[in-house]
Amino acid sequence: MNTATLDAASLLFLLGATGAYAMSFVSFALDLARRSADATTADASARASRVLASSSAAGATAQRRAGVATLERGGDDGTTGRARSPISLRVGLALAVLGFALHLVATILRGIAAARVPWANMYEFSMTGTLVIMGVFLGVLLVRDLKFLGTFVTGLVIILLGIATVGFRVDVVPLPPALQSYWLVIHVFVAILATAFFALGFALSVVQLLQHRREVAVADGLDPRGGGLSFLRSLPGSEQLENLAYRLNIIGFILWTFTLMAGAIWAERAWGRYWGWDTKEVWTFIIWVIYAGYIHARATRGWRGSRSAWLAIIGFSAVLFNFGVVNVFFKGLHAYSGL
Amino acid sequence: MSRLSDPREAATRRASARSGDPRRPDDYVDSATPPPSGPDDSITQPRLGPIGWLRWFWRQLTSMRTALFLLLLLAVAAIPGSLVPQRTSDPNGVVQYKVDNPDLFPVLDRLQVFDTYSSIWFSSIYLLLFVSLIGCVLPRTRHHLQALRSAPPRTPARLARMAGFTTRTLDGRPADDATVARAVESARAMLRKGGYRVVTFADSVSAERGYLRETGNLVFHSALVGILVTVGIGGGFGYSGQRVIVEGQSFVNTLSAYDSFNPGRFVDENRLAQYRVKLDELSVTYEEQNQNAIGQPTDYTASVTTDGGAAGAASETAVKVNEPLRIAGTDIYLLGNGYAPTITVRDPAGEVVFTDSVPFLPQDPNLTSLGVIKVPDGLAQQVGMIGFFYPTQETSEHEEGDFSSFPDLRNPVLSLNVYVGDLGLDQGVPRSVYELNTDDLTQLSGRNTDTPGIRLAPGETQELPDGLGTVSLDDVPRFASFDIHHDPTQGWVLFFAVCVLAGLLTSLFIPRRRVWMKAVRDADGGLTLEYAGLARGDDPTLESAVKDFADRHRTALAEAGSASAPISERI
Numbered sequence: 001m002n003t004a005t006l007d008a009a010s011l012l013f014l015l016g017a018t019g020a021y022a023m024s025f026v027s028f029a030l031d032l033a034r035r036s037a038d039a040t041t042a043d044a045s046a047r048a049s050r051v052l053a054s055s056s057a058a059g060a061t062a063q064r065r066a067g068v069a070t071l072e073r074g075g076d077d078g079t080t081g082r083a084r085s086p087i088s089l090r091v092g093l094a095l096a097v098l099g100f101a102l103h104l105v106a107t108i109l110r111g112i113a114a115a116r117v118p119w120a121n122m123y124e125f126s127m128t129g130t131l132v133i134m135g136v137f138l139g140v141l142l143v144r145d146l147k148f149l150g151t152f153v154t155g156l157v158i159i160l161l162g163i164a165t166v167g168f169r170v171d172v173v174p175l176p177p178a179l180q181s182y183w184l185v186i187h188v189f190v191a192i193l194a195t196a197f198f199a200l201g202f203a204l205s206v207v208q209l210l211q212h213r214r215e216v217a218v219a220d221g222l223d224p225r226g227g228g229l230s231f232l233r234s235l236p237g238s239e240q241l242e243n244l245a246y247r248l249n250i251i252g253f254i255l256w257t258f259t260l261m262a263g264a265i266w267a268e269r270a271w272g273r274y275w276g277w278d279t280k281e282v283w284t285f286i287i288w289v290i291y292a293g294y295i296h297a298r299a300t301r302g303w304r305g306s307r308s309a310w311l312a313i314i315g316f317s318a319v320l321f322n323f324g325v326v327n328v329f330f331k332g333l334h335a336y337s338g339l
Numbered sequence: 340m341s342r343l344s345d346p347r348e349a350a351t352r353r354a355s356a357r358s359g360d361p362r363r364p365d366d367y368v369d370s371a372t373p374p375p376s377g378p379d380d381s382i383t384q385p386r387l388g389p390i391g392w393l394r395w396f397w398r399q400l401t402s403m404r405t406a407l408f409l410l411l412l413l414a415v416a417a418i419p420g421s422l423v424p425q426r427t428s429d430p431n432g433v434v435q436y437k438v439d440n441p442d443l444f445p446v447l448d449r450l451q452v453f454d455t456y457s458s459i460w461f462s463s464i465y466l467l468l469f470v471s472l473i474g475c476v477l478p479r480t481r482h483h484l485q486a487l488r489s490a491p492p493r494t495p496a497r498l499a500r501m502a503g504f505t506t507r508t509l510d511g512r513p514a515d516d517a518t519v520a521r522a523v524e525s526a527r528a529m530l531r532k533g534g535y536r537v538v539t540f541a542d543s544v545s546a547e548r549g550y551l552r553e554t555g556n557l558v559f560h561s562a563l564v565g566i567l568v569t570v571g572i573g574g575g576f577g578y579s580g581q582r583v584i585v586e587g588q589s590f591v592n593t594l595s596a597y598d599s600f601n602p603g604r605f606v607d608e609n610r611l612a613q614y615r616v617k618l619d620e621l622s623v624t625y626e627e628q629n630q631n632a633i634g635q636p637t638d639y640t641a642s643v644t645t646d647g648g649a650a651g652a653a654s655e656t657a658v659k660v661n662e663p664l665r666i667a668g669t670d671i672y673l674l675g676n677g678y679a680p681t682i683t684v685r686d687p688a689g690e691v692v693f694t695d696s697v698p699f700l701p702q703d704p705n706l707t708s709l710g711v712i713k714v715p716d717g718l719a720q721q722v723g724m725i726g727f728f729y730p731t732q733e734t735s736e737h738e739e740g741d742f743s744s745f746p747d748l749r750n751p752v753l754s755l756n757v758y759v760g761d762l763g764l765d766q767g768v769p770r771s772v773y774e775l776n777t778d779d780l781t782q783l784s785g786r787n788t789d790t791p792g793i794r795l796a797p798g799e800t801q802e803l804p805d806g807l808g809t810v811s812l813d814d815v816p817r818f819a820s821f822d823i824h825h826d827p828t829q830g831w832v833l834f835f836a837v838c839v840l841a842g843l844l845t846s847l848f849i850p851r852r853r854v855w856m857k858a859v860r861d862a863d864g865g866l867t868l869e870y871a872g873l874a875r876g877d878d879p880t881l882e883s884a885v886k887d888f889a890d891r892h893r894t895a896l897a898e899a900g901s902a903s904a905p906i907s908e909r910i
C-alpha cells in the first residue's frame with residue numbers, strides 16, 4: 001500500500017472514531033439528564049441516604065484505597081458502586097472505547113503512511129492530541145470514577161477533531177530537516193500528554209466552580225435543591241473535585257515543565273540557542289507561569305477553592321490559544337503547522 | 340480543607356504552632372500565624388518607625404500573595420512580546436512594523452515593547468519576584484535544616500480530631516505497662532522501617548516522614564534562582580557570530596573572519612579559540628517522489644574538514660541541521676544555504692579584474708536568488724551588477740519574466756543588470772555586500788533600458804555593454820551560512836534545570852505526614868490503640884496509610900501476643 005492509500009484509510013478510521021465519539025457524547029449527555037431527573041424525583045430518599053452515607057463514612061474508607069471517603073457522596077450510582085452503572089453510562093463508555101480503538105488505528109495508519117511519528121504538523125498533532133486526551137481519560141477511569149466528565153471529554157475531542165479534519169488537514173509530506181530529530185518524538189509527545197492532563201484538570205475545575213455555586217446556594221438556603229443544574233447533586237463535592245483537579249494539573253505541570261526544558265534543549269541543537277523568546281517559547285513560558293500561579297494559589301490563604309480554579313481554567317485556555325491561535329496566526333520559528 | 344473553619348485545618352495550625360513548621364510565609368495555607376494586615380492596625384504596638392515599616396514591607400514582599408501576584412503579572416507582561424516583533428529574534432520584523440505603523444511605532448518603542456524581555460518593566464517584575472523568592476527561601480532553608488536535626492513533636496493530647504483517626508482494641512489482654520510498652524515498641528519499629536523519624540513516649544509514638552518534600556521544594560526554588568543568575572552572568576562570557584562559507588572556502592575563528600559578531604561583555608575578542616573549518620561540500624537532497632512536496636528539502640549535509648581544536652590534527656566531519664559541530668568549546672550550526680555563482684569579469688584586453696564566488700540570497704523556496712557584484716577597479720568605469728539566479732529557470736506565459744521551478748541545479752541561469760557610476764566604496768562607509776545603492780548609478784542594460792540584460796549559463800561568457808569588457812559564469816557552488824556560538828555557562832543552566840525538575844517531582848509527589856499511635860486504657864481495664872495522621876501539604880493517601888498502619892500494627896501485636904501470652908490469659 002502506498003502513502004496516499006494508507007492516509008485515506010487513516011482518514012476513514014478517523015471519521016469512524018468521530019462518529020463513535022458523537023454517539024458516546026449523546027449517551028453521556030443522556031446520563032447527565034438522568035442524573036438531573038433522579039436528583040429531583042428521589043429528593044427525600046437521597047437526603048436520607050446521604051445521612052446514612054456520612055454515618056458509615058468510616059466503613060466507606062475501608063473500601064477505598066486512595067479515596068477520601070468522608071468527602072464522597074453516597075447514594076448515587078455514578079460515583080460509588082461500579083456494578084450499578086446505569087445503561088446510559090455504560091453505553092457511553094463502550095462507545096468511547098470503540099471510538100478510541102478506531103482513533104488509535106487511524107493515528108497508527110497515518111504514522112505508517114508518513115513513515116514517522118504522527119505529530120509533525122497541526123493535523124497530526126490534533127489527531128494524536130485528541131487520542132491522548134481520550135486515552136488519559138480512559139486510563140484515569142481505571143483509578144477514579146470520573147465518568148461524569150464523559151460529555152465534556154467526548155465533546156472536546158469531537159470539536160478538535162472536526163477542526164482538525166476540516167481546517168488543518170494536509171497530505172503527508174516528508175519532514176523538513178529542522179524536524180528530523182528525536183526531540184520531535186520526546187518534546188512534542190510530552191507536550192501532548194501534558195495537554196491531556198490539563199484538559200481533564202480544566203474540566204474538573206469547571207465542574208468544581210458549578211458545584212461550589214450550588215453548595216453556596218444550598219448553604220444559604222436560597223434553593224433547597226441547589227439550582228438549575230441538578231445533576232451536580234450526584235457528583236462529588238467541590239472540595240473533592242478541587243483535589244482531583246489539582247492532582248491532574250500538577251501531573252500536567254510537571255510534564256509541561258519537561259516540555260519546556262526539552263524544547264530548550266532542542267532549540268539549542270537546532271537553532272543554536274536554548275532560549276530566544278520566540279512566540280511559541282513565550283507562550284509555553286506563559287502557560288508554565290500561569291500553572292505555577294495556580295499551584296501557589298492553592299497554597300495561599302484566601303485563594304484556595306474557586307479562585308485557584310479560575311487560574312486552572314485560564315491556564316488551559318492559554319494552552320488552547322497556544323495551539324490554535326499562536327501556531328496559525330503568529331509569526332515565529334515554530335512555523336510547522338503545515339498550513 | 341479550604342475553609343478556615345475546617346477542624347482539621349485548625350488542628351493543623353495548632354500542631355504547627357507547637358512544633359515550629361517549615362517557615363512558610365504568613366499567608367501560607369497551613370501557616371501558624373494569621374496574616375497580619377498592615378502596620379496601622381496593630382493596636383497593641385506603638386507607632387512603627389522606619390525599621391518597622393521596612394519589616395512590614397519585607398513581609399509583604401515575601402508573602403505568598405505577593406508571589407502569586409507577581410507570577411500572574413509576569414505571565415501578563417510576557418504577552419506583548421509575542422504580539423509585536425522583537426529586535427532580538429526578528430529585527431526585520433521590527434523594521435517592517437515601523438513601515439506599516441508609522442504612528443504607533445514610536446509610542447510602542449518608547450514603551451520598549453520591541454525589547455519586551457529586556458525592558459525595564461519586564462525586568463522589574465521578574466527581579467522583584469526573585470527578591471521575593473530569595474526572601475522566602477532563605478528563612479525556610481535555615482528552618483528546614485533545623486527541622487532535619489530535630490525530633491518529631493509530642494503526640495497531641497486528643498488524636499480523635501486528627502486525620503484518619505481510627506482505633507483498634509486488644510481483647511483479653513490486661514492493660515498493664517508491659518503491654519503498653521510492647522505496643523509502643525512495635526509501632527516504633529514498624530514506623531522506623533517505613534522511613535519515619537520516630538520518638539516514643541510512655542504510652543504513645545509520634546512519627547514524621549517526608550522531609551524530602553520540603554527539601555525538594557527548596558531545591559526547586561533555589562534552582563530557579565540558579566538559572567536566573569547563570570543566564571544573567573553567563574551571557575557576558577559567551578559570544579555568537581555568523582559566517583557564510585562557500586564550498587571550497589575556509590573559516591578561521593578570528594574576529595575579522597565573521598560577517599557579524601555579538602560578544603558578551605567579558606569576552607576578549609582577540610583571544611577566541613583557534614581552529615579552522617573548511618567547507619568541502621554542501622549536499623542537499625530534495626524530495627522528488629511525493630507529489631505534495633516536490634522540491635522540499637529533506638536533508639542538508641555540510642562536509643567539513645576541521646583543523647585545530649582539541650584533536651589538533653585535521654579531521655573530516657559533517658554538520659547537519661540538528662547536529663551541530665562541537666569544536667574547541669564552540670558550537671557550529673548549519674542554519675542557511677544558497678548558491679554562490681562564481682563570476683569572472685575581464686577587461687577588453689582579457690585581463691581578469693574580478694573573480695569571486697558571490698553568495699546570492701534565496702528569495703523563495705525554489706531558490707530564486709538575488710545578488711550583487713561590485714567591480715570598483717580595473718575597468719573604464721566602476722561597474723555594479725544586480726543579478727537574479729534561477730537554479731531551474733523557466734519562463735511563464737502568464738507572468739512576466741523568469742522564475743525557478745525547482746531548487747536544484749537543473750537549468751541554471753544567471754541574469755544580470757549592469758550599472759556604472761560611483762559605487763561609494765571609497766568613502767570608508769561600510770556597505771553591505773548584498774546591496775547596491777543604484778541612486779547615483781546609471782543603468783546600462785536590463786529591464787527599463789534598451790539593451791537586454793545579460794543571461795549566462797555555467798561556462799558561458801558575455802560582453803558587458805559599452806565595450807566595458809566581458810563577464811562569465813564559471814561555476815555555481817553552494818554556500819552554507821553557519822552560526823558559531825560559545826556559551827560556557829550552558830551546562831550550568833542544564834544542571835539547574837535538572838534540579839528544578841527533580842525538586843519539583845520530589846516536592847509534589849513525596850507526601851510529608853505525621854503519624855501517631857497512642858495506647859489508651861479503658862475504664863473496664865481493656866486497651867484501645869488510637870491511630871491518626873496529619874497531612875503536611877497535599878497528601879491524598881494519608882487516611883489509607885494510617886488505616887493500613889493500624890491494621891498491620893494490630894496484626895503484629897496479635898501474632899506476638901499469641902506466641903508469647905500464657906495460656907491462662909485466654910480463660
Ligand code: HEM
Nearest residue numbers: 292295299364401402403406471472475556559843846876
Ligand atoms: C520565580 C517564581 C516562582 C515560581 C516559578 C514558583 C513555582 C512554584 C511551584 C511550581 C511550586 C510547586 C512545587 C513545589 O512545591 O516545589 C511552588 C511551591 C511553593 N512556592 Fe513557589 N514559585 C516562585 C516563587 C515563590 C515565592 C516568591 C515564594 C514565597 C513567597 C514561593 C513560595 C512557595 C511555597 C511556600 C510553595 C509550597 C506550596 C505547597 O506546599 O503547595 N514561591 N512554587
